[in-house]
Structure formats: C-alpha cells, structure tokens
Amino acid sequence: MQPASIANDDFIECWNDILVPKWKRFRHLLSGNGKIHSDIALDNFVFQPGEKVLDIGCGFGETCLEIGEIVGPSGEVLGLDCTGEFLDIAEAERVAAGTQNVRYVLGDAQTHPLPEGHFDVVYSRFGVMFFGSVVMALRNAHRASTPDARLCMIVWRTIADNPCWGAAKEVALRHLPPPGEDALTCGPGPFSMADEETTRAMMKAAGWDNVDLFRRLDADICIGTSVEEAIDYQILVGPSGEIIREAAEQGQAKLPVIREELHQRFSAHVRDDGGVWLPSSTWVIVAHKSSATRTGG
Numbered sequence: 248m249q250p251a252s253i254a255n256d257d258f259i260e261c262w263n264d265i266l267v268p269k270w271k272r273f274r275h276l277l278s279g280n281g282k283i284h285s286d287i288a289l290d291n292f293v294f295q296p297g298e299k300v301l302d303i304g305c306g307f308g309e310t311c312l313e314i315g316e317i318v319g320p321s322g323e324v325l326g327l328d329c330t331g332e333f334l335d336i337a338e339a340e341r342v343a344a345g346t347q348n349v350r351y352v353l354g355d356a357q358t359h360p361l362p363e364g365h366f367d368v369v370y371s372r373f374g375v376m377f378f379g380s381v382v383m384a385l386r387n388a389h390r391a392s393t394p395d396a397r398l399c400m401i402v403w404r405t406i407a408d409n410p411c412w413g414a415a416k417e418v419a420l421r422h423l424p425p426p427g428e429d430a431l432t433c434g435p436g437p438f439s440m441a442d443e444e445t446t447r448a449m450m451k452a453a454g455w456d457n458v459d460l461f462r463r464l465d466a467d468i469c470i471g472t473s474v475e476e477a478i479d480y481q482i483l484v485g486p487s488g489e490i491i492r493e494a495a496e497q498g499q500a501k502l503p504v505i506r507e508e509l510h511q512r513f514s515a516h517v518r519d520d521g522g523v524w525l526p527s528s529t530w531v532i533v534a535h536k537s538s539a540t541r542t543g544g
C-alpha cells in the first residue's frame with residue numbers, strides 16, 4: 248500500500264501539467280471572482296497587525312500580498328501551494344511589489360513540514376476543497392499553529408447554488424458522458440466541502456472544532472468579459488471543461504453544438520459592459536483552536 252503522504256500525486260500532476268496554462272489564461276476571471284468572495288469574507292474575519300498567517304493553496308499569491316499589507320512589517324505570510332508555476336509568478340510579483348513579509352513554499356498541504364506552533368491564522372480561499380484529505384491538511388495546519396490560532400476558509404457551496412459553473416455543466420452533460428472513474432482530476436473538486444455537516448465533521452477530526460461562523464455568501468461573478476470568452480472559459484475550465492477534456496475526441500466533436508448552446512445561455516446574462524455575470528455562492532467558515540469564546544474578528 249502506498250503511504251498516505253503521496254495521496255495527492257495525481258491531483259498535483261493535474262494542477263501542474265493540465266491546469267496551469269488554463270489558469271494563466273483565465274486568471275483575471277478566476278482570481279477576480281475569488282476576490283469578490285474573499286472581500287465579502289473579510290467583512291466577517293479580521294486579520295490583526297503582527298499576525299503570522301499560513302495561506303494554503305495560495306495559487307498566484309494575490310491573497311498573500313493582500314494579507315501581508317494588513318499584518319504589516321511585524322507580521323508574516325507563508326503561501327503554500329503544490330503548483331510550481333503559480334508560485335514562480337507569485338514570487339515575481341512579490342519582488343516587483345517590494346513586499347518583504349510574504350514568502351512562498353512549494354509543497355503538499357497535507358504533508359509539507361511546517362514549523363510547529365508558529366502561525367496565528369490559517370487561511371485558504373478556494374484551496375482546501377482540492378486536497379485528497381482535508382483532514383490531513385487541516386491537521387498539518389493545526390500542528391503548525393499557535394494554541395489559540397484561528398482558521399478562515401472560503402469554499403464553494405453546491406453546484407446547484409452556483410449557476411456560474413452549473414449552467415455549462417448541464418449543457419456539456421446533454422452531449423457527453425460524465426468523467427469516468429479513471430478521469431484525471433485536480434482533487435475531490437470545488438464542491439467537495441459544500442455540505443455543512445460533513446465539513447464540520449472534517450474540521451472537528453482535524454482539531455478545529457470551535458466553529459465561530461459558517462455563513463453563506465452570495466454574489467454574481469463574471470465568467471467572461473464577452474460571451475465568446477465565457478464560452479472559451481467554460482469549455483476549458485471547471486466541471487464542463489473536465490467533461491469535455493475527458494471525453495477526448497467525442498468532446499471535440501461535440502464542441503460546435505456545445506458552443507452554440509452556451510452562446511444562447513450566456514447571451515441572456517450579458518451586462519452593459521459586455522461581461523457575462525452569473526450567480527455564485529460560497530461558505531465563509533471561521534474557527535479557532537482554544538476553548539476560549541471568539542467571534543472570528
């Protein structure tokens with residue numbers, strides 16, 4: 248049997264080999280929409296100057312730079328991610344911004360050796376849902392954090408609550424089969440922490456059992472600056488992108504009809520600036536370690 252420590256190898260390969268070019272191309276949408284939700288989340292969670300923060304699954308590191316500003320020179324941020332090319336970009340942008348209190352490290356959130364009892368806050372925007380074992384990753388972060396550390400995570404709610412992803416998936420599934428058991432995938436997936444009860448149980452198993460906040464955030468997000476871009480985005484990224492990719496030649500053969508149906512769907516959601524906006528929904532989850540009562544602020 249393989250040790251659990253390499254449980255994410257296939258997922259990590261998928262991020263590094265398949266998703267990097269797509270994420271670079273659509274970064275303005277992916278990160279822009281992440282920011283819509285993390286800005287709302289920051290009304291519910293306040294970083295304090297001087298805090299040491301671990302950002303797991305930090306991607307291009309935008310949140311690390313933002314948090315670095317808030318915690319200031321006496322604080323620090325460590326961004327941890329398994330995708331080298333994202334971190335190369337993050338590091339180049341950190342240097343260009345002249346930021347001194349942010350660092351990045353390449354590793355698997357489940358197993359990467361972190362300094363024990365070090366971080367005051369563990370943060371993740373749309374990272375944790377992709378880990379093979381959220382419990383292992385949250386335990387690793389628990390071990391690495393101070394006795395009264397706080398945790399803040401932003402995760403997607405169900406796909407039914409997220410037409411921004413669900414609409415295109417419906418169209419793709421009308422023409423193609425769902426991905427098979429052997430599909431190359433980036434992890435359990437964006438909606439794997441949508442169920443509140445299961446997520447609370449996973450947090451409890453990892454030691455984060457003092458949950459201060461489990462709040463739904465709804466916002467329209469931009470899935471394309473034009474209808475054409477929205478179509479390109481959804482045929483390459485997200486659940487519909489995975490269905491089309493896994494269907495290989497059949498997926499390519501069905502592209503014209505899928506594109507046509509997406510065009511009809513998305514045209515109904517164009518705003519004055521030409522962008523396509525659809526509803527989305529996330530949870531902001533705040534917890535702390537110690538038994539002292541806290542409010543997440």
Ligand SMILES: C[S@@+](CC[C@H](N)C(=O)[O-])C[C@H]1O[C@@H](n2cnc3c(N)ncnc32)[C@H](O)[C@@H]1O
Nearest residue numbers: 281304305306328329330355356372373374377
């Ligand atoms: C949806 S992206 C979110 C990126 C960023 N937090 C944001 O909000 O823009 C998920 C990130 O998790 C990273 N990731 C996936 N599995 C991981 C693992 N096991 N350990 C560390 N990072 C992981 C991916 O490389 C990717 O950058």
